[in-house]
Amino acid sequence: MAQASDSQSQDAEPTYGRRNFLKQSAVSFGVTVHEFVKHRDAKAPQEEKVELVRNDWLRPPGAVDESLFLERCTACGDCVDVCPHDSIEISTQDQRPIIFPDRTPCYVCDDFPCVAACETEALLPIDGGVSGANLGTAKINQRMCTAPQGCNACVSKCPMEAIRMDFSSFGILVDDVQCVGCGICEYVCGSVNDRLAIKVVPFRSL
Numbered sequence: 001m002a003q004a005s006d007s008q009s010q011d012a013e014p015t016y017g018r019r020n021f022l023k024q025s026a027v028s029f030g031v032t033v034h035e036f037v038k039h040r041d042a043k044a045p046q047e048e049k050v051e052l053v054r055n056d057w058l059r060p061p062g063a064v065d066e067s068l069f070l071e072r073c074t075a076c077g078d079c080v081d082v083c084p085h086d087s088i089e090i091s092t093q094d095q096r097p098i099i100f101p102d103r104t105p106c107y108v109c110d111d112f113p114c115v116a117a118c119e120t121e122a123l124l125p126i127d128g129g130v131s132g133a134n135l136g137t138a139k140i141n142q143r144m145c146t147a148p149q150g151c152n153a154c155v156s157k158c159p160m161e162a163i164r165m166d167f168s169s170f171g172i173l174v175d176d177v178q179c180v181g182c183g184i185c186e187y188v189c190g191s192v193n194d195r196l197a198i199k200v201v202p203f204r205s206l
Contacts, residue, residue: 057098058181058202060088061106061133062115062123066204072122073097079114079123088114099135101183101200102190108133108159108182131160136181136200138163138174145197147172153192154185172198 060079063069075095080088087104088097097114099106108130115123126132145151148170155163155172162178163185165171181200189198 053093054100056199056202057091057100058106058135058183058200059204060097060099060114060123061108061112061135062118062126063135063203064122064124069122070096072120074120074122076120078117078119082113082117084109084113099183101186102196103187105183105187106133106135107184108180131178131180133180133182134203135183136202137176137179137206138181138183138185138198138200140172140174141197141199142171144195145172146193151192154188154198157184157188159184 059066059069060083064072073096075090075097077090077095077097079097080090085104085107087099087106089100089104090096091098110130112126112133115125147165152165152172155165159182160178160180162175162180164173164175166173181203183200186196186198186200190196
């Protein structure tokens, strides 16, 4: 009888060993998954905080020199509220008004409601109307430009007729005198091409 009991105990050991091994493996796998999720979720908030700082923004029409603008502008947001095209937005850096022409350019309204809304003279009335606005100047990267392939979408969209096609070189040219830097050409370029060939250099950088 003792031999039979020993035999049964020996037969049971492999089954128990396999069960124990599978149980430990499941626990180990669960711990590994838990640690992975914990580290993944811990990194997520840090990754969300990463923000690309851009310096290619424009000030609204009528903006005084940058140093004086920073003194006068109270970040009230009045110019943002009255912009009919939602072109002006608030900077995440200092809460002052800026324009990203590749997202929403300035459409140079005839009556400049943004200027009229500014009570601190950070934006001043513009002499000469629309043609007197000076947000910056459009610059063409001829290597990136697809005009030689037939694109000239920016030419017809320029409200100042400051852009033209040079058929001798099949390139786009900008008249710096007529250009007010509204950024419509930049916006159009990014809308019809997969690479941006026009960028407006802000007035403060000229």
